[in-house]
Each structure stands twice: as C-alpha cells, then as structure tokens.
Amino acid sequence: MHRSFLTFIISVCATSIEKQSVPRTCTPPQLSNEVQQGILYAIILGVTVDLTVKGGQGSVMVWGCITYDGFGYACWIHDGTMKAVDYVNILETTLMDSLKYYGYNHEDVYFQQDKDPKHTSKLAKQWFVDNNFNSDHIYSWPAQSPDLNPIEHVWHHLKLKLSVYDTKAKGVHELWEKIEKERNTFTVDECRRYIDSMPDRCKAVIKAKGGHTRY
Known part of the structure; x- marks a missing residue:
C-alpha cells in the first residue's frame, strides 16, 4: 500500500450520527462546535476516471481522513479490494498516524463503520480492543440509512478537478499523482466548512424524514 501525507482533504471514520436511520419523529441533534472540531472523518474513496490506456477505464481506490485541524494521511489500495488484514x-x-500527527487521543475517537x-x-x-478504543464509541451504521458524510462533497469536487485535465492519465500511477496534486489544492478552511455543515445536514x-436533501 502506498501512503503519503496530504495537506488537503480526502476521506472519513464516522460519527454516531453519520448514517443513522431517521424515525418519523425525533429531536434534531445538538452538535456543539467543540464536538464538531473533535471529530475525525475517514472513508474509503474510489476514484474512477477515463484513462488513455488500452482497456478503457482504470481506477484508484483511496482511504484517507479529514479533521477540523487539517488533512490526515492517505493510503492507496492498489488492487481495489481489501481483506480484514488489509483493513486492520x-x-x-x-x-493511527493521522491521530498521532494531530495529537488526538484515540480513546476519545468516535468510530463508525458499516x-x-x-x-x-x-x-x-x-x-x-488492543488499541484501547472506547467500546462505547464503536458504532455500526443502520441498514438503509442516509449518508451525511461531509467528505462526499470533497470527493465530488476532486473528481471534477480531475475531469478538466486536457490530457487523461496514462495509467493508475499517473492518476494517483494527479489525485495527490489536486487534493493539495483544498484548504483547511474548506475542510472546516464541510465539517461545520454537519448540524444543518442532520436537521x-x-x-425530510430520511429522504433526499440538498446535501
């Protein structure tokens, strides 16, 4: 796996509200600025674009994270698939490198996954368990739940940036280089703006009772 530190946004760990099923009646969550600023978002992102190579398309799958303080490390998943050992x-x-870089205590991290x-x-x-994560902070996404992950907007903008190149990438390595370059154009302020939108996303x-929203 190829890792590089990115001073931009790429992916998201989730919060206890990231993909919650929405009942017909419920109280809008109260998400303080302190909570928002303490959340680390991480996700696996698949970036697929047309490549000028025989066979048509090629793709690069990436795992990475964003925080309120900036961007974390990224990992290129070369074959596009993961086993349990790869995930671990x-x-x-x-x-862990990202948490360490920003001085985050992993015992305070809220981690959510499907x-x-x-x-x-x-x-x-x-x-x-071995790394002392709080078991009460490990959540599973309910089935058929809305994706409120703010990194999705970052991913969308990244793909738009890649689509305007006059010359398509000739292979996955060149595509990865372009991904790194374009990711580095995102600013910390942009990262914070996406994270700060979480209360509005939840509301x-x-x-919409779990239906579509402008997010």
Whole structure:
C-alpha cells in the first residue's frame, strides 16, 4: 500500500450520527462546535476516471481522513479490494498516524463503520480492543440509512478537478499523482466548512424524514 501525507482533504471514520436511520419523529441533534472540531472523518474513496490506456477505464481506490485541524494521511489500495488484514493494517498505520500527527487521543475517537465483513471480523474487533478504543464509541451504521458524510462533497469536487485535465492519465500511477496534486489544492478552511455543515445536514435529513436533501 502506498501512503503519503496530504495537506488537503480526502476521506472519513464516522460519527454516531453519520448514517443513522431517521424515525418519523425525533429531536434534531445538538452538535456543539467543540464536538464538531473533535471529530475525525475517514472513508474509503474510489476514484474512477477515463484513462488513455488500452482497456478503457482504470481506477484508484483511496482511504484517507479529514479533521477540523487539517488533512490526515492517505493510503492507496492498489488492487481495489481489501481483506480484514488489509483493513486492520490501514487502521494501524494510516489512521493511527493521522491521530498521532494531530495529537488526538484515540480513546476519545468516535468510530463508525458499516457491517462489511472486514469491518466486523474478529481481527478488526480485537484491534480496537488492543488499541484501547472506547467500546462505547464503536458504532455500526443502520441498514438503509442516509449518508451525511461531509467528505462526499470533497470527493465530488476532486473528481471534477480531475475531469478538466486536457490530457487523461496514462495509467493508475499517473492518476494517483494527479489525485495527490489536486487534493493539495483544498484548504483547511474548506475542510472546516464541510465539517461545520454537519448540524444543518442532520436537521435537513430529519426534516425530510430520511429522504433526499440538498446535501
């Protein structure tokens, strides 16, 4: 796996409200600025663009994270697939390095993930125990729940930036270089703006009873 430190935004760990099912009646969450600023967002992003190589398309899958203080480390998942051992390796390196860089206490981290087998494997569960993550801070996404992840907007803008190149990438390595370059054009203020939008995202999806919103 290829890792590099990025001074831009790329992906998201989630919060206890990131993908919650929305009941017909509920109280809008009160998310303080302090809570917002203490959240680290991380996700696996798949970036697919047309490549000028025989066979048509090529893709690069990336895991990375953003925080209120800036951008974390990123990992290129070369074959586009992960096993439980690969996922744990990302947690052990890319995630932990990012937490260490910003001085975050991992015992205070709220971590949310879907029920993908590699996320719920015995290996992954044991990793959280061995690394002293608070078991009360480990959440699973409910099925059929809205995605409120602010990094999705970053991903969208990144793909737009990649689409305007006059010359397409000739292969995945060149594509990765362009991804790194364009990611570095995002600013910390942009990162904070996306994270600060979380209260409005939550209120909007509650008002829509779990349906579509402008986010």
